Amino acid sequence: MATALLTQKYTNDVQTNSQKHFGYLTPRMYAYRDKVLNKKPYIDAQRALLATEAYRKYQAQPVVLKRAYMLKNILAKMSLYIDDETLIVGNQASGDKDAPIFPEYTLEFVLDELDKFEKRDGDVFYITEETKQQLKKIAPFWEQNNLRAHADTMLPKEVQVYMQTGFFGMEGKMNSGDAHLAVNYQKLLKLGLVGFEEQTKKAKANLDLTKPDSLDKYHFYDAILIVIEAVKDYAHRFAKLARAQAKTASNQRQKELLQIAATCDRVPYYPAQTFAEAVQAVWFIQCILQIESNGHSLSYGRLDQYLYPYMKADLDAGIETEASVVERLTNLWIKTLTINKVRSQAHTFSSAGSPLYQNVTIGGQTRDKQDAVNQLSFLVLKSVAQAHLPQPNLTVRYHANLNPAFMNEAIEVMKLGFGMPAFNNDEVIIPSFIKKGVKKADAYDYSAIGCVETAVPGKWGYRCTGMSYMNFPRILLIAMNRGIDKTSGERFAPDYGYFPEMKSYAELKEAWDKTVRYLTKMSVIVENAVDLTSEREVPDILCSALTDDCIKRGKHIGLICSL
Template sequence: MNTKFGSLTQRMNHFREELLEVQPYVCAQRALLTTESYKKHADKPIVVKRAHMLENILENMNIYIEEDTLIVGNQASSNRSAPIFPEYAMDWVIDELDKFDKRDGDIFQIREETKEELRSIEEYWKHNTVKDKGLAYIPEASRVFYDLGIIKAEGNITSGDAHIAVSYGDIMKYGLKEYERRTVEELNRLDLTNYENMSKYHFYQSILIVINAISFFSKRYSNLANELALTSQGKRKEELLEIARIMNKVPYEPAQSYYEAIQSMWIVHLVLQIESNGHSLSYGRMDQYLYPYYKSDIDNNLISEEYACELLTNLWLKTFTINKIRSWSHTQFSAGSPLYQNVTIGGQTSDKKDAVNPLSYLILKSVAQTKLPQPNLTVRYHKGLDDRFMNEAMEVVKLGFGMPAFNSDEIIIPSFIARGIKEKDAYNYSAIGCVEVAVPGKWGYRCTGMSFLNFPKSLLIAMNDGVDPASGKKVCEGVGHFRNMKSYQDLEKAWDIIIRDFTRHSVIIENACDLVLEEDVPDVLCSALTEDCIGRGKTIKEGGAIYDFISGLQVGIANLADSLAAIKKLVFEEKKISTKELWQALMDDFEGDEGKRIQNMLIYDAPKYGNDDDYVDELVRKAYDVYIDEVVKYPNTRYGRGPIGGLRYAGTSSISANVGQGKGTLATPDGRKSGEPLAEGCSPSHAMDVNGPTAVFKSVSKLPTKEITGGVLLNQKVTPALLSKDENKQKLIMLLRTFFNRLDGFHVQYNVVSREILLDAQKNPEKHRDLIVRVAGYSAFFNVLSKATQDDIIERTEQAI
């Protein structure tokens, strides 16, 4: 597939080709087993009911071992099929049964038999799902923001939380038996005359049920491998017998080899997915915790580097088999069926030394060979990052599938320490999902992604005296209409009032979601594997994690910047457009000669974010500061219940929500027409950044990035021809080092693909089956995206160096 990093082994290449040819199907098996278990254990406490649910699934779901694989474990009845999680939501599933295979993007096939199976459980789940209860929890005054699309939180109540990484290193080192031992120890010391310990008792019982179920699940694969070995010959027979041996051991027992460690990690990762369907379930710093096993086996000549690489590529292929189906409305926020399963490499050790090791290079090589949207690969950058490793990472970037992304230790670690994270833990952070960051095994759910707040739509409401112009509904008290404003300060005052009010409603919506998730779907396994849930006798949502900080996501930052600059300059300073003229042009969607004249002025005669222009950059920073100042006032539902923090901060990792939220947003004062996508992440609006990548970096660095601990997502696009020259690659590396060393750069990632290729892929998708693009904080196959998302990627600015 490429010459620089070598090619997949023959069997891994065959496995990859098989997976790419697979048509994703909807799988009803988990839904049926979940419903069966909920009915059988209806009288049990919810945490015990959830444990028995997972037990029933792991004991009875279909399992299989692919012909080419060395790593075993499947999520659904077939690879790339997506299970249904009825406890979270069933209304959209039933409503879309006949539409899954007719979607514009993220298409899933579905058999008539599957439709009937899902319809058979519909009645049980009516008014009985997390979504049903979550929406009912939201007070009426806040619910209007959800219904109008000003604040979206659908993902929170239609699937599990995740946005987390457990401590896979500890699982490999100690095995689940150690978690079992600790649980029994805590259980035996409980004084059950104290009523507060009753919930701990049931939590501990549920952990024991789940650990036993995972051990049984693993042994099912061991037995299957032994059965298959009876009819196999030669090398494959030996491989199957080795699989049987390993699966009879891990993850219950500690791993003692590189192969065992990878298999132990995979089966736990898989069961976490089966438990809750939460995306952004990440692997953490794999080059750190897996390296001792790799080094020992290499040093003792037990494995070769080639075999070690093959096992990694096998792991990535298995990672790609996991799939997730979302409602169509939610799909527009997560185009390409992403799971955001992030692997972090590089960075620093806890004693502040460069953490790059031979396995860091091998992970780069294996990801390059596999060339898939999963896993999501992140390099932790720091000033002392080895030049050779930086060059190697850039060679992977050149392959054009959007990886790796780069996160900066220089801003993230100090930001963590300032928030009360212990220095040793801060140095052990990893990327979670897209660009969000947390400490593996010690951080609660949803470090980023609680809700989505539409900044441009909020601005329109601020201009319209608190009335949503799209629906005509008054959502809050304003300070008057834009037509009557006399100065830019009047607009600033309106923004201040509106955004603070909207922020409070976003907190109310998030709290409602969190309370229902805590009450209805406690995740037993994930809680058991997160410190210190066992010690506290609490699930994650009850406050069991060591750290618990969360953030919502703010969408359309560049649109807000350009809108504010256009209004300040053209309306109030130069008076080229009156307030009445601008408002009418917005309501007319810039139609007609006058509308087009005003639109052109907004686009071409006002400063634009992304060009290192203090005029616009300072305006958006000041506007963003209002949100940040307000959101930090409101702790989350775990505050005071155990974790350090329990607080909120900002985040810009808006994934593909810019497309979905753009559809519901009228024309904006930056010249954008109604329904068009908003700018994604903190990236500039399309074609508005005309002064090159250095200017973009400078504009982004003026945002309050030290306060946006939820992630500052920056997408950049360059052509393959540009990076084909080594001198340009070196220039790009120097740019990155400047961005992270001298400026307050948090994150950057690259699409290395030409506009011509993307346009041809739209017209001739069969010729571009392997084309992968960076959508937002994740990559996806271009062909599976909706046309709107494809168009959004095509229109991104191509940077020169």
């Protein structure tokens, strides 16, 4: 949109909504939001090409090293850009909202839909002829060399019928990587990646290589060191780009670009010292985790808790104002919206809108059971209200002693009508965690990590939870028909009865209960097969390094979560 037209649009919006409770985006963030929202999403082959290059070169290496070299190759060679409006840098693909391809998970649906992406009813993606040819060229290498193919061979014959007939909607797991978690951002900001690097080197030095399992740990530690160096170099590439752009920028933008460069020189490798550095460090990791893996629901955790000390220090020092904090937060939310993921058309029928479920949690209680609401909690609400975007998801942790003014502000955000925030009830969730054996301090530190799931940030996560998508009405028909599926004609369950011969609804209920239990068991078998394949084929090294105990145990997150 031309600058003059955009300026007039901004002026009109402000005048029309002059009493808006939460105020307005700054003109630059308004322009940035408009730019990203109106950007056409393209299929981006660059990541796929670079991943293929690395997999070919390092195919004989242990899988953890192959994955580390893959991420290193991508971060070193992928296209970088800095939007004119932004104060935060880091991109997942070659353009805002473009969707990178992850061939190590699957290329099957991508190749099937090359000529259909632009014709979908929803989640439309554009694709150039050059991109189509690039993806076709690498396809033979991945044909039997991806997560989906390996998962198919792992499935026992007892569950093949459910996959062949599409009864279990497992695509979200078989085409995706680790997700539904929040890494330990608080620890990252405090130590920097250099702190994780030091821990890894120490753990590696202490290995007894005469023990067989030490060899796997040795390679895992090397993989972490490779990835940390790759992330540092990625940030330094942005520092170099910012300085190059500063040479021809206006005075104000030149100053901003030089500050961006100085920030990228430090974070995320070194500990954050300012609010701006902390936000940039968090964004770098949030973005790179979604370059490493295509799992969704990579969440920010309790952002108002771990960013608050940096904000308060900068406010007290006069480095930041509340207005500048809100602008940087809205910038972060717009950057969050630039992350994208392409799903198959079949998957979009249940997950339309390209949801990524990147959740931000605010409010709740501290580990010592005090109300955790702080000044930043209010500013997050304000920034989300101003941005008015579908990403990130915002969750407020509610409890009996929640600051009433904060609760009222959360309700004001709800009244804006864009589905934010969701509420998680501490009075229910915390006791349930403790009952499951979670330490009390950790239970009080939980966050939302997707659409509805909860976990302790940096402690554990899930893959694509609940993705079997069993059709309960269809199961009822199976229970009524001697275990035979009416749609496919295949036997899906044992014969627990035939409805015309049943004498009471109690008999039907019993048949239903047995059928559901049987099919749930079958779905667990399928999920186990996919999880095992994921652990063995596509471990996520950076994600593992930033999750507690992975370095200590010398195991990546897939293996830790399966213990």
